[in-house]
Amino acid sequence: MEAAVPAFIAALLTQIGDRSPWLTAILADRYGRPFTVAFAALLAHGAGNAVAATGGMLIAPILTPNAKQLLLALALMFAAMGALWRLKAPDRLEGWRLGAFLTPLLGIFILALGDTTQFFTLAFAVRAPSPWFALGGACAAILIVNLAAALMGELSWRQLPIRGFRIGFGLLTLIAGVISGAAALRVI
Incomplete structure (x- = not known):
C-alpha cells in the first residue's frame, strides 16, 4: 500500500x-x-503503466536497496528535465477517424509510451512488496487529471498556468533527484 500514495502524487504532478x-x-x-475520451485516456495510460509495474515486479528481486533508490532518483531527474523542457503541442490527430473511443485510446497510448509517469510507476513498483499498488495510485491520478482536462476543454485547459507549474515542479524534482541520487551513491 505504501507505493500507492507516492505513485499517485508523482503521477498527478507529472500529468498536470x-x-x-x-x-x-x-x-x-x-x-x-x-x-x-477520459476513460480511453485512462486505459491508454493504464496499459503503459501496467507494463512498467510488471517490469518493476520482475527486476525488483535483483536490485539492491541502493539501486532501487537510484532508480527513483533517475525518475525524479528525468521528470525534472521533461518539466523544464518546452512543452510542445500534441498532434491534434485530425486525420484519425476512429471515433470517440479508439482515437484517444490509440493516440494517447502512442503519445504517453515511455513517459515520466511510467518511469515513476516502475521506480515505485520496485520498492513495494506489491507493484500493483503503484499502478493503482498512478492510474487514479491519471484519471483525475485527464477527466478534468476533458471536462474543461482545450480553451480552459490552456488558460491554466501550466508553464509556471512545470518550472516549479521541474526545479523541485531536480533537487529531490539530486539529493536522492547522492544518498543512493552514499555521497551524503
Whole structure:
C-alpha cells in the first residue's frame, strides 16, 4: 500500500504539466464526449503503466536497496528535465477517424509510451512488496487529471498556468533527484 500514495502524487504532478491531458481536452472538444475520451485516456495510460509495474515486479528481486533508490532518483531527474523542457503541442490527430473511443485510446497510448509517469510507476513498483499498488495510485491520478482536462476543454485547459507549474515542479524534482541520487551513491 505504501507505493500507492507516492505513485499517485508523482503521477498527478507529472500529468498536470504533460501533453496527454492537453490531447484529451482537444479530443473531448472534438467528439463532445468527455467521459468516453477520459476513460480511453485512462486505459491508454493504464496499459503503459501496467507494463512498467510488471517490469518493476520482475527486476525488483535483483536490485539492491541502493539501486532501487537510484532508480527513483533517475525518475525524479528525468521528470525534472521533461518539466523544464518546452512543452510542445500534441498532434491534434485530425486525420484519425476512429471515433470517440479508439482515437484517444490509440493516440494517447502512442503519445504517453515511455513517459515520466511510467518511469515513476516502475521506480515505485520496485520498492513495494506489491507493484500493483503503484499502478493503482498512478492510474487514479491519471484519471483525475485527464477527466478534468476533458471536462474543461482545450480553451480552459490552456488558460491554466501550466508553464509556471512545470518550472516549479521541474526545479523541485531536480533537487529531490539530486539529493536522492547522492544518498543512493552514499555521497551524503
